[in-house]
Amino acid sequence: MRIVIAGGHGQIALRLERLLAARGDEAAGIIRRAEQADDLREAGAGPIVCDLESASVEEVAGHLEGADAAVFAAGAGPGSGVDRKFTVDRDAAILFADAAGRAGVRRFLAVSSMGADPEHPGDDVFDVYLRAKGEADAYIRAHKSLDWTILRPGMLTSDAGTGLVRLEAHTGRGMIPRDDVAAVLAELVDTPATAGLVLEVISGSTPISVAVKSIAGN
Template sequence: MRIVIAGGHGQIALRLERRLSARGDEVAGIIRNAAHGDDLRAAGAEPILLDLESASVEEVAAHLQGADAAVFAAGAGPGSGPRRKETVDKGAAILFADAAVRAGVRRFVVVSSMGADPEHQGDEVFDVYLRAKGEADAYIAQQEALDWTILRPGTLTNDPGTGLVRLEAHTGPGTIPRDDVAAVLAELVDTSATAGLILEVISGSTPVSVAVKSVAGN
């Protein structure tokens, strides 16, 4: 498979790139800082230099041509202000979805956030973030040309992955290593039977492949 990942230098994205390339997939990651290219190459991914805050749908679609799946893993980051929550966490996600539709890429997986809600109230930066993610999710969920799956992890940690998760429509709050989120994403990319699902994931007791097959069968 050829898989294109938006936000290719993110902590989850780099883990996902290593995992996908190790199993033989052709992986490309979109980055806006050329200095990050070597990190992607080390992870087994082809760097694509493109700024999703300023690129057109046509430019992004050109890089998605021929891909079997697209993963949106970009984010403005914890140090960013409200404006970039709108331009990256919302705007770039919508742009990437529109570009996937334009390029004919059906499989589309999103890294969202637990608590994402277009109706979320509040004016603090994290409130704006949850609202922006929720608005992006709602937009993507309306795209009939996409076989989308939205993944909403709990609180992320850098602990070593266990390979054991709880993956459900609603898990309640919890933590999860980024390693395990990447493992779930790798399974979801391959499992189009999860299309149309919004899933929460935290650490649990079920092996990742079993957890994904379980939700796909519901």
């Protein structure tokens, strides 16, 4: 499979790229800065330099041509201001979804956030982030050209992954290593029966492959 990942230099994305490359898939990561390319190559992924805040749908669709799946894992980051919550966390996700649809890439995964809600109140940066993510999720969910799955992790940590998770429509709050989020994404890419689901994931007691197969069968 060829999988194109938006936000290819992010902490979850780099982990996902390593997993995909290790199992023989062709991973490509979209990055904003050319100097990030070597990190992607080390992870086994092909770098694509493209700024999703300024690119056109046609340009991004060209990078997605021939892909079997697309993963939106980009984010403005914790140090960014209000404006980039909209231009990256919302608008870039919408652009990437539209580009995937135009390129004929049906399988689409999006990394969102617990609490994402287009009606989330408040003007603090984190409130705006949750609202921007919620608006992006709502757009993706209404997209007729995509077999989408939205993943909403709990609080992210840099601990080593355990391979054990709780994956449900609603898990409640909790923490999860980025290693395990990446492993869940890798499993979801291969599980189209999860299309149309919004899933929360935190650390738990169920092996990732079992958790994904279980939710796909519900």
